[in-house]
Amino acid sequence: MPRIGMAYMVARWEEKAIVSAARSRGAELELLHMPSFYAIIGDRGLGAKLPSVVLQRSISHYVALSSTLLLESLGVRVVNRGQATAAANDKVWSLSLLAAAGVPTPVTGVAFGSDAASKLAEEIGYPVVVKPTNGSWGRMLALADDWEDLRVILEHREYMPQPEMKVHLIQEYVKKPGRDIRVTVVGGRPVAAIYRYSSHWITNTARGGKAEPAPTEGELGELAVRAAEAVGLEVAGVDVFEDPERGYIVNEVNPVPEFKNTVAVTGVDVAAEIVDYLLELARR
Incomplete structure (x- = not known):
């Protein structure tokens, strides 16, 4: 052995x-x-x-x-x-790789100053989500419904000592149906998937979202594999949104995915697959 x-x-x-x-x-x-x-x-x-x-x-x-x-x-x-x-840990890098591979993602831009961020948000269209360039578990996400919201968020970020907080990743707010999807990919295969439900716009189960089984066959599983391969991940948690007009779009990919909730609701032995x-x- x-x-x-x-x-x-x-x-x-x-x-x-x-x-x-x-x-x-x-x-x-x-x-x-x-x-x-x-x-x-x-x-x-x-x-x-x-x-x-x-x-x-x-x-x-x-x-x-x-x-x-x-x-x-x-x-x-x-x-x-x-x-x-x-x-995978750098959202600008990973989204760039996904875009280059033709994987559908939310409309996302990057700005390096408050004035530029304001113009970018206007171009994308409110509401927008402001994200850190790295991080997980839905931390440091902020939703701006208008310029006043965005101004407060940017002002707060400007006072933070971390240099990465001066890089403003701004993304469209996707009107998902009260849930998103986490697909676990291992060795080029979608081994399990769950819907993550929440009344909050952040649906991460680490933030209290509830999980139910989701299908891995067909378009969803194929898209998750494409996303993992675009970034070069062999074991990945691929987060997918359901857009009412565009269908499945990939929000991000995670290189060290948690899968406790996936196992609990699907019964798939993800650890054994790994x-x-x-x-x-x-x-x-």
């Missing part, structure tokens, strides 16, 4: 499920606890002692990217790869 590994920071439900799935298959899953891990960049000697394939599950975007790049410098095959993780994919890569 080939050796596989998992890089992680905190053992959440998902990481424990992956450990259990590996154990049930008799696979050797080596746990790389990132707060305790260190290595010299390019140390292939250490790399030879590590599992040939490592799944990245670090909860921090920055730790996930840096540790992936470090492991890749040691000659380790990481899922997802460093460049794909970097692209472990099987890792073992397949390790056998090559």
Whole structure:
């Protein structure tokens, strides 16, 4: 049985499920606890002692990217790869890749100052959503119904010390039917999908949204796979909106997706799908 590994920071439900799935298959899953891990960049000697394939599950975007790049410098095959993780974590980068691949997305623009942001919002048309260029769980999203709303949001962002807050990603507000869709993609296959319902315009289940099973066959699953492949992700959570006129459009892709709620409502063993994919890569 080939050796596989998992890089992680905190053992959440998902990481424990992956450990259990590996154990049930008799696979050797080596746990790389990132707060305790260190290595010299390019140390292939250490790399030879590590599992040939490592799944990245670090909860921090920055730790996930840096540790992936470090492991890749040691000659380790990481899922997802460093460049794909970097692209997925940067909304401007990932949306650019999706657009280049012809994947439908919400109308989105980027501005670097308040005056430019005002003009951009007028061009897109209110209401608009103002997003950080990175982040997850629906954090730091703001809805502007008009210029006065946008002015307050931009003023608040200008006082924030983080330089990324001076980059204003402005997106159309998609009139979705009280829900969005999360499709989990593993190894080029849509293995499970859920509808996420909420009375709030942010429908992320981490923010209290409720989940129900969604189909993976047909157009929805195919679009999710196209989106994951456009960004280079092998394991991904693809968030999809249903636009009343345009149909399915991809909002974003996630390189370290949570899947507890997906498993709970669909019964699909996502952890087993991931472990099987890792073992397949390790056998090559």
